[in-house]
Amino acid sequence: MIDFSYTIWILLIPLFMFVVVGLFGNRFKPIVSGIAGTSGLFVMWVLSLVTAYKYFFVLEKAADGSFQKLLAVNIRWLNLTDKLHIDMGVLLDPISIMMLIVITTVSFMVHLYSIGYMDGEKGFMRFFATLSLFSFSMLGLVVATNIFQMYIFWELVGVSSYLLIGFYYTKDSAVSASKKAFIVTRFADLGFLIGILMLSFSAGTFDFLSLTDIHGPAMSSGSGVMFLGLSTMTWSMIFIFMGGAGKSAMFPLHIWLPDAMEGPTPVSALIHAATMVVAGVYLVARLFPIYALKAPVALDVVMYVGAFSSIFAAVIACTQFDIKRVLAYSTMSQIGMMMFALGVSGYGGHEGLGYMASMFHLFTHAFFKALLFLAAGAIIHAVHSNVMNDMGGLRKHLPITHATFLIACLAIAGIPPLAGFFSKDEILAAGHEKSLMLYWVEMIVSGLTAFYMFRLYYSIFWGKDQHYHHTPHEASWTMTVPLMFLAVGALLAGLIPFSMFVSSDRMPFMSHIELGIAIPAVLVGLFGIILATIFYRKETTIPDQVFNALGGFSRAAYRKFYIDEVYLFITKKIIFNYVSRPIAWFDRHVVDGAMNGVAYVTNETSERMKRFQSGQLQQYALVLVSGVVLLTLLFTYLWTN
């Protein structure tokens, strides 16, 4: 048996960094906090890699050949009663270790990159402190031993995301974007909390080990009571998915993600592409046995929401001009595919192909999407604009960024042998087994993905030079090294035999590339790339013609299908007028009125009573004597009777 208790340090280092940099960062030069944060992340990265090696290759497997679920650390943190207690700890199983690697790798790269990117910004130290807080909370989320610990860290990542989106707090748009992100995800978390309470009420435990045990209490409870034709367990899993959908920007709770791009670009790469937004996928994967065995209807909800979000976001991504927004919608689309893959998956063995595919795509996506964002950051750093109309011909000026961006584009488009090809192929294979219609939907999504990524690529790196303020040049090594590192990840991550490590029942199995699916998928991807080449390789009028030919549809897509407007209508016109205003009136007139009334009565009474304090000695004496006389009479009366 190997002792894994040192993994607690992976959590404690960033917490320590957050406190130290946050409190004392101002005492030193800004660069010190950057170096401190980066070296802390490096230690965590090494620890995670060591843990992964020991877990997968050294630790002996369980009796049935599956990977064990280990409680490396478990502390009883909040002891309410004997049965009701909230623990904190570290749970190690294949997916949490996979997430440890993803988070520490991307976070380390982003820290290193930020030293260059944020150089000279006001609040450099605040940036690194919050980044450490984020790393701490995200790692706490993935290693959570029980659903309540997950919920606590879930909220913490929400807070750190809020702080980082609103990093430029003097900019109105950043402030409103951070508030929007916080409120929307918070609203979704309400569903999560309801789901947690329903689930743990019927199962009688918060603990993931017993919740996901296929012979455990969760599997034998909660099916009695029905509501609208669905069991308690199904409802609770749907509510929990609502929380996951909010964090992972699934339709219709996706509206915060594009606006979250107001934050600094490294933050977008870390939080809004690679780690935090996949927390919803991770949540569903964590509770997957319950979804698959106990609440198949909830799993269907996951499947449909995921599939719809992926195509919805892919269509919008084709019409946007802000490069970070294109990437944001692309992220939403890819996460939709992960959700879809979970939704089509079954439990155990080859049935669980979708589960494995989803985790695999999460893993590879983290590399190439973080790379895309960091490359976009390098471009923005060089050009000082987010809009692709201001860019063009940058391949000569930014050779490293160009090469890495191209690798990432090919990876996300699913061209073999890059990372995205393998994971997307597994997703499509899993989808093909479950539903042919959704399989074709996902096929269209991968075509659209290739199209909009190469639209982006050509608009940025090809075409004519624009009038730049100064000639764009490659940034310092701290920014290019992470790009190259992640490019290697995007090249090679797909070659990992993922199904040997991660599967729905933690039992290794072999998966193969099915040519019947891989070939059409690659062809669709190539078709998208060729289409983008025709449209955007040189400046032509074809895109405008197509845009106009599609008429209302393309305008609606450009306006993001008016979802923001619908939200504004519901909140401003309906909720504010018919709910908030009456409540505000009640508060102002009834609640405040009662308080003011009490104060008024007290004031008036004392105003009257103070006349007794006349200052006249003899008046006091008279009152005293009368009192004594009265008391004497009273006691005499009582005594004699």
Added chain:
Amino acid sequence: MFEGVPLQWFLITGTIMFFVGIYGFLVRKNLITILMSTELILNSVNINFVAFNKILYPTHLEGMFFAVFIIAVAAAEASVAIAIIINIYRRLINIDVEKMNEMKY
């Protein structure tokens, strides 16, 4: 000297003195007179002590001693009170109790 005088007479005298004192305390405006009224009240109590002691417990002396104590305390109190009155007079050129209403709301 007071052989054969019943207890009630002493008590009636004490009560009359007590209420005369109270009355004076409540209605007179001159501080010196008010001080004198308090002396009347104290002395009415003294009469009660002495009378009870003399008639009910002729062999004891506690009542007598109490009376002596009260006289001593009253003397001390009177000196303090007069000192205060003199100070008030210096400040206000007046010792009318109704003029002294500074300490109010």
